[in-house]
Amino acid sequence: MESSELVERLLRGERRALARLLTRVEDGSVDRLREVVRLLHPHTGSAMLVGLTGSPGVGKSTLTNALVAVWRGQGRRVAVLAVDPSSPFSGGALLGDRVRMQDHALDDGVFIRSMASRGHLGGLSWATPQALLVLDAAGFDIVLVETVGVGQAEVEIASTADTTVVALAPGMGDAIQAAKAGILEIADVFVVNKADREGAERTVRELREMQKLGHGDWLAPIVKTVASTNDGIEELADAIERHYAWLRDDGRLDGRRVERARVQLRELALGTVRDRFRQVGDGELVEELAASVAQRETDPYSAADRLVASLEE
């Protein structure tokens, strides 16, 4: 099916078009990706993008499940993208997540999908920004991305989401690790989950102490939760909402989006230049120039300039 028809169907609210477009951006060739992004882009920008990150097992999926219930209670449509660093599989929710999020399996206002991440160092899937475009265009009010906080992942999620939630659990020395990993800077909201366990209060205290050492314009609220019994989830949803409202004030959200677009533009442009360079970089001109540099007929800088100029020919 043509991408344009799939996008039309997506905009009409067809579930199957949604799943197919997600598969297309995950597996698609660059040309297809370009087309899909061009078609979708005008229809995006209204979803609230929430990132949820934290160490393995802190309760991210359980929190997500509980948050979805709160948001559904407010009548909002929610999409969840779970980026799994360990799984080579993609498409459809992973079994574990399916179990934890099964409360919403039959709800038409909820969509859950897992994606494999880029590699063992963590990080988002390269297709995450495009998948977010698809979900945004599909008309979800809230799109939540769950990602394990290892390696690059939390930095990437913070530069992708509007509001970043960092989840911790007591007793893992997490607060200190968080500070080391620079998580203090990326968190818009902290959630200390598993507050039914010993040490939750202490984790909260440690976070507060660290925040005293310095924070930006926004002081990230710290919310205690027991995700498995829904305790504190309303407060968590509320904290997320307050941050988003703050972002919308004074054009901060627009500012973030411009910044995000700037980063993306540079990356895409560099990628295109790199691709083109790869084509000329192995070509005849390189051989010619290399020989003439070796024979002292041309200096290396002038030769490099010729090579760069040939990119535009």
Ligand SMILES: Nc1nc2c(ncn2[C@@H]2O[C@H](COP(=O)(O)OP(=O)(O)OP(=O)(O)O)[C@@H](O)[C@H]2O)c(=O)[nH]1
């Ligand atoms: N005691 C307690 N257990 C919890 C709580 N929240 C989640 N759990 C349990 O902790 C385990 C891990 O929860 P998940 O929601 O899968 O954690 P996760 O962060 O999504 O894990 P990964 O995606 O594998 O990184 C599960 O057995 C949950 O039932 C809580 O508030 N208290």
Ligand SMILES: [Mg+2]
């Ligand atoms: Mg999970």
